[in-house]
Amino acid sequence: MYIKILLLTVYLSFFTSFLPSYADFKNLIPNPSLEEDKDMDGLPDFWEMEGGVKWEKKGCYGKRSVSIFGKGVLRCKIEGIKPNKYYLLSFFVKRDGFRDGEYPYMKIFDQKFYLNELFSFGGWVKLSWLLKSENEGVTDFFLINPGMTHKLWFDCISLIEFSIRPISPLGGKAINGDLVNFMWEIPRTDHILDIEIEVSRDEGFKRKRIIRIASPKGNYCQIKGLNKGKWYWRIGVFKNRKRIFMSKIQTFTVLNESTKPLLKPINKVDTINLNNFFPIGIYGARIEAFSELKEAGFNSVQCYSRDLDTIEKFIKNAKRYGLKALICIPKEAWERDVSSFFSRVRDLESILAWYLEDEPEGRGVAPSYIWRLRDYIFKMDSRHPTALVIVRSKKAWDYGPAVDILMIDTYPIPMMPLTWLSESIDEARRAVFYEKPIWAVVQAFDWSKSRLYGRNPTYEEERCLTYLSIVHGASGIFYYTFKSKNYYIKDYPKHWLDIKRIVKELNKVYPLLLAKDALDISISSNNKSIHHLTKFVDKGLISKYGKGIIKEGYYLIAVNADPISVVAEFRTNCFSKARVLFEERDIIIKDGKFTDYFGPYCVHIYSLI
Template sequence: MKTAFLLLSLYAASPCQLAAGEFFPVCMYGITKPAELAVLKKAGFNCFQSYEQAPEALAALAAGADKAGLKMVAMPDRVIGSAFDKQARKWPMLAWYLYDEPEVRRLPLADLQALDKRVKDWAPGQRTAFVMGAGLAAFTYGGAADALMVDWYPVPHLPLESVGQQVTLLKEGAKVMDAANPAKPVWAVLQAFDWMEFPQRKARRIGRFPAAWEIRFMTYLALARGANGIFYFKYASQDNKPLPETPERWAMFEAMAAEVNRLGPLLAKGKTVEPPPGLPGALSATVFKARGHKYMILLNPALANVPVDVEALKGWRPLFEEKRSIAELLPGNKRNYFPPYRVLILEN
């Protein structure tokens, strides 16, 4: 907890300062009660998703969100035509949530498009979105809605770098299926749960909660591959224990919310530029320019150590780290290397 406090203090002093009015979604799935919104706000989140469908429950969440300055994602089905029909069109929506994984449920594309049209006819001033269970599904459904989401939960059974593959597929599917809307947002839904809580096909069940370094790597890999917002699934375990009741876990997401709140909008508004010469090809370097500075998401998406010449990073300063020297952050003394799944956020 002391480390988390120190890091949050460093974030507060970071040069990545945002102008008023900028918004980059940093959201938590599975909110059910208005009282949970103050906890989210304090932790640094700016939006949430809810599976609640009762219009009265959603109205209470909307009122709480409006008061807290949060945006919400929720299902419109039972709100349309209800006593809250008119006022819901003014709720602080990030998006109306059309459907959960249509490819898994084999929903015909025409049905999803009809639902999208119904919601837009009802609330033309509000955005629509839906989530897919794999990025490949965007090549079927990517023309629907105003924003696309992909949920991908690899820990511990799949490589972490598969998150980046899914975000890339999502974006490419959107380009193919909605070519007239090249700026269509894509949002990554990342793992904040233990697979042991869910039914599994094999008798020998596997699962665990992601470690802090895994959450950080998945988050930045998604951003590097073009995600325009980050969601974490989900706020409470299957036995309804909220994440904040496990402080060491909640601190992970507080730290990530602090980082993404500062870097995300800069990434969204920045212009992509070439990385500095001399970096190993095995590393992933995403460089963008915003407000007179350059920022780089530098990560190792492989299981092997990658040697790196820190001279290639001369002039770059690490953000969100306790140490301010790249040479001190990377192991190897004078033969520095990037360990597997290591992430550095740098500013020039």
């Protein structure tokens, strides 16, 4: 164990030459470890407890924590809050079981936050937020169990005003040479923040140079090539492109004339696997099934194994059958040098992406840690992108900056509307500012194998989920799952045939999946149940993939997301006829509109003529 920890330490230090400096940023939470009881009343000082709250004799790190069983509230008053400032809030929480739909929540700054990312249990999980205060100087903080079936524990609570403190250079410091080292201090955070160092010859920063780095990279950077004379500098911090802090202006003086500026490499992945390929994949694929999966029309397969030999075998066989592999980092990377492995695989086109984590938000895996994994992979293999999957789309704002591809695996059937998936895709796309691929992981299994309820999706639901994802901007589709610990899709022959039928259809319209949205065409519908998207298939796609039913031109994909039949009207002034693919019928467009019938969860694909 000591050797593994030592190797891990070396591995993490490989990411950056300088780790962030953590000065004494004040924790505003009174008695944050819940251990002090100076008044000897048998309760943690500064905290109030109501309902099923108990002061426990064992904590996450220290000797104490607080548990809540059934309805209960843990509350304290926090003083010293500055108006309109950003604060880092974090605490450790544990639950001893899970029941779907049951989550605790917290209140702070007069806002309510459900902790629905807490779907793992049995161990302590760290949760953290970056929150903005309002006008209060004092705020009440609540941790609330609304009456869940299972018990909760809380410990190690922290609230720190976010700031960044320049360390060097300060006070007009004279710099010999043309290489300037910049250093600063920031609070410890699991978030990925964008740090911008601005340097300028004028105090108003009318003309400036900006150097951008991500916060997990460290608290240090170098700038080369500054001209002789006085310079001004400051540091701005951004979260999801919103500025959360700007430091005071500092000065320094360069004593020597500059030499050639130092050019920094751009940390960007080759887009070979991102732009010209639409994954149609399946989770839990087995090597012995590759032939069947390829014949069914899948072009991608996912593997959970972290064993190096298994991964190499998986990649080798994926190449043999013309499949692309979504694979994990081998566990041996934590134990020994595996650079020879990466040198063997970095040029293989059979690797789709590196699968860094599976639902990390549920287990408290820090976004900053994922960022460092991605940085490590980039150093080992800059050709292939990285990916992870989340189930809580609100966490896309935290994990989106850490990877190249974000995957969404909300499984709605039978308890939730199918639009849970499309709404999650929408939020994920917003969180990455429409600049990174979002892949949908579509439910293709029965929840009852691991929970008290569930069933396989019907053919109509499966097809609806698939096209609903595409309409809302998914640039890849994976189905979960071929085989897992509790489920094997081939035990359900009809369901497996349904999946293969949909996959065959996706292959028939493959150029359409890669086509750009037709932003020059306006088509509207009078029915909110209908989700639709217009695409244009160009000559380039037809020349490369055009052996099927898709020809050059405009196409409308329309999906009824509701379990009831509807009649929808579409308005467009650009076309005279809509040919319905797979249905051998045409609809005349008259006076700029046409209507069509949609059964429950029905999908229509129109070729617009």
